[in-house]
Amino acid sequence: MDNNYPKELLWNGREPDQVFEPTEELYYRVEPHVDKATLASQIRCPNTSVNRGKYSKPVHVLYAQYPKFIEWKVYELRVEEIPPKLENGNKKIIEFRIVHDPLKASPGCDENYAHSEIHASSGGLRKKNLPSTVDKAFREMLSFSMREIPRSVLFPEHPAQGEKTAEA
Numbered sequence: 756m757d758n759n760y761p762k763e764l765l766w767n768g769r770e771p772d773q774v775f776e777p778t779e780e781l782y783y784r785v786e787p788h789v790d791k792a793t794l795a796s797q798i799r800c801p802n803t804s805v806n807r808g809k810y811s812k813p814v815h816v817l818y819a820q821y822p823k824f825i826e827w828k829v830y831e832l833r834v835e836e837i838p839p840k841l842e843n844g845n846k847k848i849i850e851f852r853i854v855h856d857p858l859k860a861s862p863g864c865d866e867n868y869a870h871s872e873i874h875a876s877s878g879g880l881r882k883k884n885l886p887s888t889v890d891k892a893f894r895e896m897l898s899f900s901m902r903e904i905p906r907s908v909l910f911p912e913h914p915a916q917g918e919k920t921a922e923a
Contacts, residue, residue: 761815764867771855772809777835780808781853781871782816783901784827794830795898800890801875801882803897807855811869814909819865829904836900837873841893843886850876851893 783805785797806816813831817824840850854874860866875882875893885893 759818760821760865761811761818763811764815764818764865764869766857766859766866766868769857769868771857773855775807775809775834775853775855777833779834780813780831781805781834782808782811782813782904783830783832784816784824785830787826787828789828791898791901791903794901795891795894798894798897800893801851801873801885803873805853805871805873806867806869807853807871809869813904815869817909819867820863821865828906829909830901831904832897832900832902836897838893838896841889843889847877849882849885849889849893852876 783798783803785794789797808831813829816829817827834853837851837853839852840848842848851873854872856870856872858864858867858870875885875889
């Protein structure tokens with residue numbers, strides 16, 4: 756593991772923690788070219804992968820497979836901004852909930868205690884595929900709630916070129 760890898764992301768014998776406060780921040784990474792207008796199309800659904808703020812900093816979501824994602828952008832949203840449920844065209848309810856799902860180190864996967872996923876279920880069964888109308892609505896609702904975190908906040912010691920800093 757790279758020496759730059761954040762120690763906060765290591766398991767260190769901790770168990771998953773399924774207690775989420777409504778105001779807890781969640782961090783989601785996207786490719787550098789993605790902006791607010793194209794964000795919805797980049798949100799994976801279901802099983803949206805995020806880092807939780809209780810156990811990580813926003814920048815930590817970029818450290819998976821370091822340095823593969825280090826140039827990517829980070830968006831944040833609060834747990835309370837996840838839609839609790841959506842209805843499909845057949846009046847079937849799809850429920851959404853955040854699950855703390857830490858990752859253990861494996862080939863191609865770094866250890867990440869903060870890793871969590873937004874799961875979808877219907878009738879108590881986890882859904883791996885969603886009706887297109889629900890998928891689209893979920894991604895649009897999440898993207899509407901997400902806020903981009905400036906690189907100057909992610910990396911205060913190295914502000915991105917062209918980005919205004921407090922001193923500018």
